[in-house]
Amino acid sequence: MIDIGHFLILAILLFSVGIVGVISRRNIFVMYMSIELMLNAVNLILVALSHHFEDLNGQVMAIMIIAIAAAEASIFLALFVMLFKNARSLDANFFDLLKQEKHND
């Protein structure tokens, strides 16, 4: 029989997959989708613990996170349109204007 711990372990694994996606890929779309995956893992933890404690506050927090993720998605995608217009690439290594330049002289 499964218990709430199984849901928490699944959420931890999903969060780790999200972290791996953010730090190992260079495609900005995949990095953004990994962030969405991490938000969903947190939602799963909140709903599972809300079931465990029989307290609805966790589910309301999950609804708040979903609303914030929707706002974040629109901003992210507008930024991607601008970045793609400027660089014609989805490579995160192109967007390094803030990196310290090497002085050759």
Next chain:
Amino acid sequence: MLSSIIFFILAFATLSSAIGMIYFRQPINSALSLIVTLLSIAGLFALLGGSFLFLVQIIIYAGAVVALILFIIMFLNIKEENLPDEPYKGRWILAMALLISPFTLYLISLVNKMEFKSLHLQDFGSIKDVGMKLYTDWVLPFEMISILLLIALIGVVILARKEKGRD
């Protein structure tokens, strides 16, 4: 018994499509794989009794957010040469998974030490209950979310409009 079978099917679908999402090269394959993950998570919410969250997850995440991602990917008309070339992608993912694994194993060992109730199937978190909670204890955050969505709307319009004098 039935709930554990459903849980393991959904957990397998969630994890395998999440790993596929970070592995695929084309962003459109990643986005379709993300839909499978989000729908399986919606199924897990339903298993935990949150019927309203189940609906919200399907409508907002799998409906709106992923549709927006797919729309932008098709709008940008991404060619093969626009994608970053990642020759050692699989090796990078394995190395980073090894780097993250101590953190993951530590958290899993913490969860294993705790005692949890077994799952009891009931409707917990129907629309009425969540709505009562949302409009009594959570009124202020709810209104602030609406202001946040308005700010995001204005910000997106300002970011994405065509500037005069350029191009």
